Amino acid sequence: MAERYSSFTPGGTGWLLQRITAAFLVVVLAFHFFQLHFITHAADVTFAGTQARMEHVGYFLTMVLFLVTATFHGINGVYNALVNQGLDGIQKKVVLAVLTIAGLALIAQGTYVALVMAGWA
Amino acid sequence: MSQSYNRGLIEDFGRWKEFSAGMWAWIFHKFTGWMLIGYLFTHIAVLSSAIAAADGQTIMLEGEAVNAYTGTIQGLESLFIIRVLEVGLLAVAVFHILNGLRLLMVDLGIGLEAQDKSFYASLILTGVITVASVPTFMQGVGL
Amino acid sequence: MSTQQQEPDTDAETEPEEPESQEVPADQEMSGLASPQQQRLQRKHDGMAEREREAAEDDLEGDSVHIKVFRYDPEVEGKQEPRFDDFHVPFERGMTVLDAVIYARDEFDSSLTFRHSCRQAICGSDAFFVNGRQRLGCKTQISELDQPVRIEPLPHQEVVKDLVVDMDHFYDQMHAVEPYFQDEDTPDSADLEEQRQSPENREKIKMSSRCIWCGACMSSCNIAAGDNEYLGPAAINKAYKFAMDDRESEEIKEHRLRIVEQEHGVWRCQTQFSCTEVCPKDIPLTEHIQELKREAVKKNLKFW
Structure with missing residues (x-):
């Protein structure tokens, strides 16, 4: 049945990226939780406070990168979970397209929100 | 031999009592993963109130007009259920992080013999961190 | 429709191979316990001693073992709907799951079908789902299992008959x-000696x-x-x-x-x-x- 396994390799890059984003997210997610629940309490968040944080280019870039990697990690994770369940054919293509669009929309919306918070849009 | 019997996905969920550590780790990791991606969408939606706030829109919070962003977040944070859900979110995120570290080690081929112990360790640590964080998360909210 | 091929009692061992060829005595040239092989043997030894102690402790000698065996046969009216049959097999020291089903087949129900051959964990024919876990029938001691022992065909494969699945x-x-083994540049047959592999x-x-x-x-x-x-x-x-x-x-x-x-x-x-x-x-x-x-x-x- 070797013929079945004779096409281009889509798995390897995704697998590696999933791990690289994971390593990044571990650090940033821990930082994010710490920042917004222990340093600043979530209940005390104000628009002015958020604006003050987002105006720092470093913080802004970290948050946007956080959004992009988290979205990739999450969307890719969901897609893989479905492939593991035996999703294939047309259904698989449709699911991939829907997930990609949802992910891109999330990144676009999130980046726009971050720009607004920083006062650059 | 024209016929055979398909037992279906026997054991997959009906036999959960017999699952081993690695299987539980996978189930929890997957479950927490679904929660986190779901939350990410919600999170961006809530934060999108910043767009309205930048536009100068206000909403009423405890009788006074505040900007839409502050009002939305503080309004949500004043709800007891939201605080409980936040503690849940913390537990989910901490487990996903700790078990994620475990999985990264497994991917690097480090400590595969101890994979069950590291799973139990991440479970216990998640519990400890979550319980220890409850006072901080519940600060200043009434039932 | 092929059922059982051989009677296990008549299938005598023809090769005079010495058993347990893996069991190397400790006094060999490889130094100490450093090598993984030595460590494995040590573990194997410890495990064996452990098992013997346990077997001696809960002596089931004289008792009978209760096994529940999955039955299905598309060609027999009463067995088209899968069911479990109960057998009570007299226990003997060292009895394996495979021994138990062989006894049940030979003494109680000759239509009980399962694959088996070497009975020493080499042929790989008798993997069953025993008490909720995939185990090799001939390598699993009955004394280590909770009773009744539930013996089913391997999950996620189509059942052909009783414990036989489609492989x-x-x-x-x-x-x-x-x-x-594949090799494009096999050495020329003139100087073809051995293709050596390093011990590592x-x-x-x-x-x-x-x-x-x-x-x-x-x-x-x-x-x-x-x-x-x-x-x-x-x-x-x-x-x-x-x-x-x-x-x-x-x-x-x-x-x-x-x-x-x-x-x-x-x-x-x-x-x-x-x-x-x-x-x-x-x-x-x-x-x-x-x-x-x-x-x-x-x-x-x-x-x-």
Whole structure:
């Protein structure tokens, strides 16, 4: 049945990226939780406070990168979970397209929100 | 031999009592993963109130007009259920992080013999961190 | 319709091979307990002593063992709907699950069907689902199990009859990784002596070469159950055995990596360790799959 396994390799890059984003997210997610629940309490968040944080280019870039990697990690994770369940054919293509669009929309919306918070849009 | 019997996905969920550590780790990791991606969408939606706030829109919070962003977040944070859900979110995120570290080690081929112990360790640590964080998360909210 | 092929009692051993050829005495030239082989033997020894102590403790001698066996036969009216049959088998010291079903077949119901051959964990025919776990019938002591002992065919495979499952898909996946030695530049026949392997390399692939194709790992794998195209632990382990063998050339290794790095190859493994836990030959399957993932990534990084 070797013929079945004779096409281009889509798995390897995704697998590696999933791990690289994971390593990044571990650090940033821990930082994010710490920042917004222990340093600043979530209940005390104000628009002015958020604006003050987002105006720092470093913080802004970290948050946007956080959004992009988290979205990739999450969307890719969901897609893989479905492939593991035996999703294939047309259904698989449709699911991939829907997930990609949802992910891109999330990144676009999130980046726009971050720009607004920083006062650059 | 024209016929055979398909037992279906026997054991997959009906036999959960017999699952081993690695299987539980996978189930929890997957479950927490679904929660986190779901939350990410919600999170961006809530934060999108910043767009309205930048536009100068206000909403009423405890009788006074505040900007839409502050009002939305503080309004949500004043709800007891939201605080409980936040503690849940913390537990989910901490487990996903700790078990994620475990999985990264497994991917690097480090400590595969101890994979069950590291799973139990991440479970216990998640519990400890979550319980220890409850006072901080519940600060200043009434039932 | 083929049922039982041989009577186990008449199938005498023809080869005068000495048993337990793996049992090497401690006083050999390899130094101390340092080598993995020595460590394995030590563990095996300890385990054996442990088991003997346990067997002596809960002496079931004289008792009977209650087994519940899955029954199904599409050609017999009363058995088309799967059911469990109860058998009470007289216990003997050292009795295995396979011994118990053989007794049940020989003494109670000759239509009870299951595969078995060597009875010493080499042929790989008698993997069953015993008390909720994939085990090799001939390698599982009845005394270690809770009663009643529930014996079922391997899950995630079609049941042909009683404990016999359809192994075709498993064999297809095994063959898909080209499980045979390949070498483009075999030395010229004039100076063809031996193709030697270094002891270190032998040690590296040793565990992977112990596979007996019993299918327990594949049956235990949650992903293989969902994704029918997934190569599965046994086939990937087989690919590992050849890919890691230094006697094959680099090109062949790359060819092998290309087979396992398909979408339904190594990447599907979710490191649940189910296969590693059920493997009757103690092959570290997950470890091998992980190593192939890293090898595949490394190979691709080289080309970027």
